[in-house]
Amino acid sequence: MGISMSPVLSEGAVPVVAPSSGDGVFSLLWLVIALPALGAAVILVLGNRRTSAWAHLLGTATVAGSFLLSLVAFFALLGRDEGDRSVGQHLYTWFEAGRFTADIGFLLDPLSALFLLLITGVGGLIHVYSIGYMAHDERRARFFAYLNLFVAAMVMLVLSDNYLGLFLGWEGVGLASYLLIGFWQHKDSAAVAAKKAFVVNRVGDMGMVLAVSLIFATFGSVSFEGVSEVAAGASEATLAVIGLLLLLAACGKSAQVPLQSWLLDAMEGPTPVSALIHAATMVTAGVYLVVRSNFIFERTELGQGAVVIVGVVTLLFGAIIGCAKDDIKKVLAASTMSQIGYMMLAAGLGVAGYAFAIFHLLTHGFFKANMFLGAGSVMHAMDDDVDMRHYGALRKALPVTFLTFAMGYLAIIGFPGFSGFWSKDKIIESAFGENLWIGLAALAGAGITAFYMTRLMIMTFLAEKRWAPDVHPHEAPKVMTVPLMVLAALSVLGGLLLLGGWITDWLAPVVGVAEHHVLPLPAIAYTLIVTATVAVGIAVAWVFVMKRDIPREAPQEVSFVTRAARADLYGDAANEALLMRPGNTMVESLITFDDHGVDGVVDGTGSAAMGMSGTFRKVQTGYVRSYALSLLSGALLVVLALLAVNLV
Amino acid sequence: MSATPFLVLSAILFTIGCVGVLTRRNAIVVFMCVELMLNASNLALVTFSRVHGNLDGQVAAFFVMVVAAAEVVVGLAIIMTIFRTRRSASVDDASLLKY
Numbered sequence: 001m002g003i004s005m006s007p008v009l010s011e012g013a014v015p016v017v018a019p020s021s022g023d024g025v026f027s028l029l030w031l032v033i034a035l036p037a038l039g040a041a042v043i044l045v046l047g048n049r050r051t052s053a054w055a056h057l058l059g060t061a062t063v064a065g066s067f068l069l070s071l072v073a074f075f076a077l078l079g080r081d082e083g084d085r086s087v088g089q090h091l092y093t094w095f096e097a098g099r100f101t102a103d104i105g106f107l108l109d110p111l112s113a114l115f116l117l118l119i120t121g122v123g124g125l126i127h128v129y130s131i132g133y134m135a136h137d138e139r140r141a142r143f144f145a146y147l148n149l150f151v152a153a154m155v156m157l158v159l160s161d162n163y164l165g166l167f168l169g170w171e172g173v174g175l176a177s178y179l180l181i182g183f184w185q186h187k188d189s190a191a192v193a194a195k196k197a198f199v200v201n202r203v204g205d206m207g208m209v210l211a212v213s214l215i216f217a218t219f220g221s222v223s224f225e226g227v228s229e230v231a232a233g234a235s236e237a238t239l240a241v242i243g244l245l246l247l248l249a250a251c252g253k254s255a256q257v258p259l260q261s262w263l264l265d266a267m268e269g270p271t272p273v274s275a276l277i278h279a280a281t282m283v284t285a286g287v288y289l290v291v292r293s294n295f296i297f298e299r300t301e302l303g304q305g306a307v308v309i310v311g312v313v314t315l316l317f318g319a320i321i322g323c324a325k326d327d328i329k330k331v332l333a334a335s336t337m338s339q340i341g342y343m344m345l346a347a348g349l350g351v352a353g354y355a356f357a358i359f360h361l362l363t364h365g366f367f368k369a370n371m372f373l374g375a376g377s378v379m380h381a382m383d384d385d386v387d388m389r390h391y392g393a394l395r396k397a398l399p400v401t402f403l404t405f406a407m408g409y410l411a412i413i414g415f416p417g418f419s420g421f422w423s424k425d426k427i428i429e430s431a432f433g434e435n436l437w438i439g440l441a442a443l444a445g446a447g448i449t450a451f452y453m454t455r456l457m458i459m460t461f462l463a464e465k466r467w468a469p470d471v472h473p474h475e476a477p478k479v480m481t482v483p484l485m486v487l488a489a490l491s492v493l494g495g496l497l498l499l500g501g502w503i504t505d506w507l508a509p510v511v512g513v514a515e516h517h518v519l520p521l522p523a524i525a526y527t528l529i530v531t532a533t534v535a536v537g538i539a540v541a542w543v544f545v546m547k548r549d550i551p552r553e554a555p556q557e558v559s560f561v562t563r564a565a566r567a568d569l570y571g572d573a574a575n576e577a578l579l580m581r582p583g584n585t586m587v588e589s590l591i592t593f594d595d596h597g598v599d600g601v602v603d604g605t606g607s608a609a610m611g612m613s614g615t616f617r618k619v620q621t622g623y624v625r626s627y628a629l630s631l632l633s634g635a636l637l638v639v640l641a642l643l644a645v646n647l648v
Numbered sequence: 649m650s651a652t653p654f655l656v657l658s659a660i661l662f663t664i665g666c667v668g669v670l671t672r673r674n675a676i677v678v679f680m681c682v683e684l685m686l687n688a689s690n691l692a693l694v695t696f697s698r699v700h701g702n703l704d705g706q707v708a709a710f711f712v713m714v715v716a717a718a719e720v721v722v723g724l725a726i727i728m729t730i731f732r733t734r735r736s737a738s739v740d741d742a743s744l745l746k747y
Contacts, residue, residue: 621747622742
């Protein structure tokens with residue numbers, strides 16, 4: 001067993017990726033990807049009809065198998081020394097071209113191990129839930145194939161040991177999300193939403209392609225190992241550009257401002273897809289990318305600053321949108337945007353925040369999957385109505401959904417003791433440690449989160465009934481409620497990861513050891529401030545939502561802020577005005593130029609030739625004697641010419 | 649003996665043939681005028697052969713004769729066919745092949 005012990009890290013040092021070769025259980029890592037990929041392939045090749053009887057079982061079993069493998073690998077990693085928890089496995093060389101080698105290889109370290117557990121674990125629960133949720137859809141087999149593909153691509157993304165393999169998974173995730181968001185493609189809105197997600201993601205992918213190319217041009221390698229070794233040698237400007245490009249890529253996948261617009265529309269997909277996109281896969285990829293590239297971001301203040309700004313803007317952006325939406329899934333989507341903003345913010349804070357970004361990512365994965373699946377259960381009960389104004393008092397009709405959803409709710413607002421409390425508190429504390437204003441923004445975000453989530457709870461489960469007359473809510477079957485219960489338990493207990501600073505110690509070999517910050521106030525003071533802010537948010541929601549009547553139709557006489565938030569803070573309008581319209585104008589002028597300029601020249605040449613030949617063809621009279629005359633004149637001309645030449 | 653009278657005769661014959669081709673409508677007459685031009689050029693060739701004292705011109709004249717004979721065969725056949733279909737030997741009547 002080749003062991004290369006990483007040196008014990010000192011405070012503030014950027015760790016170098018130095019994996020030891022994997023054997024034993026680690027040599028089975030490829031199966032974590034291969035199982036779901038195989039599931040997808042089998043179902044897709046055999047087709048929907050032939051597999052519909054057992055595709056859901058196969059799909060769930062493959063992901064469960066991946067989860068078990070990940071669990072075994074995780075514990076094997078846990079049993080190793082702290083300096084030796086990074087295992088590499090070179091599978092094969094994809095292709096070679098000159099100096100450039102693209103290897104398919106895996107890197108299992110504390111960071112990717114946690115992601116593996118989250119993706120396959122939460123992903124597996126979502127698979128189980130989908131068995132019930134999609135039971136009446138005749139294309140369920142196909143749905144499971146796409147889910148499997150999604151999981152496989154995401155695992156590829158986090159397990160790859162180089163940027164190119166990561167990009168492979170990155171694109172796979174984009175494809176799977178496109179297929180799943182547009183799963184009900186017979187609805188125009190779903191088809192459009194899928195296309196939008198795909199196109200917006202392309203913008204981010206452009207950043208990714210450029211970043212990877214620049215990384216190769218600068219460092220001569222695309223593997224994390226190779227880049228992290230020599231990253232210190234590159235110039236500040238190059239690193240900043242790479243950082244910004246990586247951030248652009250992360251913005252696309254993680255739906256951060258300015259590439260946030262696809263996320264809310266992506267709610268057109270079936271609800272388990274939303275849960276999968278928001279909790280286990282897809283949107284977490286951006287955060288993973290930033291944390292994984294810590295050896296680049298640590299060396300560029302500009303890049304880190306940009307990450308922080310994107311995070312802060314998005315966390316407020318999403319929170320404000322969440323306050324005005326009446327569609328339960330869109331509220332949750334906006335809150336995802338906001339929570340990912342927190343993670344970005346933490347990741348931008350550098351070593352002080354990486355571990356907390358991942359911590360929040362994990363707890364968010366639990367409670368957001370829980371709430372999305374809960375929302376699916378509510379929709380299931382309400383005949384696929386998503387408008388919260390038509391809900392109310394569902395706590396009695398759907399007791400299990402209510403209780404599990406409440407756990408997620410308490411976790412996301414940061415109710416003391418619940419998982420979100422620990423993770424969000426740590427991020428806000430680190431934000432205050434960085435800069436007062438960033439801290440205040442994060443704090444405000446927490447208050448707004450408490451407000452809109454309480455609003456959602458009140459409108460859905462509390463207050464009085466506002467159901468349509470023909471709706472008879474009923475609790476979902478066991479296959480749907482059991483995953484809810486598991487996720488609810490995780491939402492409550494997720495905070496245990498922080499016990500004794502476990503997660504920071506665990507991730508230290510990947511992201512480094514934080515310097516000890518001296519905060520202006522003791523940590524407990526921040527916790528109290530955050531909790532107080534959350535309490536204010538809840539109280540405001542109680543006064544403005546619970547104590548008033550909720551009309552079944554959304555009131556139109558509302559303030560400017562509400563109107564803006566309902567229109568997604570004009571994100572789409574901005575895209576339309578800044579990109580779509582100028583694009584259309586440019587295309588139209590190009591068409592005009594093509595029709596009149598280019599075609600004018602071509603057509604002009606053609607018609608000139610036509611006109612001339614029309615004139616000259618009159619020479620062909622058909623009279624032999626006129627031909628003879630022209631022959632004679634030609635001959636005379638030649639003779640005269642010869643004479644002229646000879647005489648001169 | 650000077651070559652000039654022969655060349656003058658040759659030129660006169662050629663001109664007559666040329667004018668005939670351009671002005672006459674009857675295909676047979678046109679055809680005969682072509683023959684006249686060929687023979688005018690034969691005369692010039694033979695004259696020059698004599699002047700230069702070698703056989704090049706005479707050889708060329710033989711070639712022209714052979715070509716003329718072949719041409720007569722093909723040409724008369726074409727004229728016959730045209731006459732059969734149109735009941736006319738006028739070259740101006742056969743003017744369908746045009747723009």
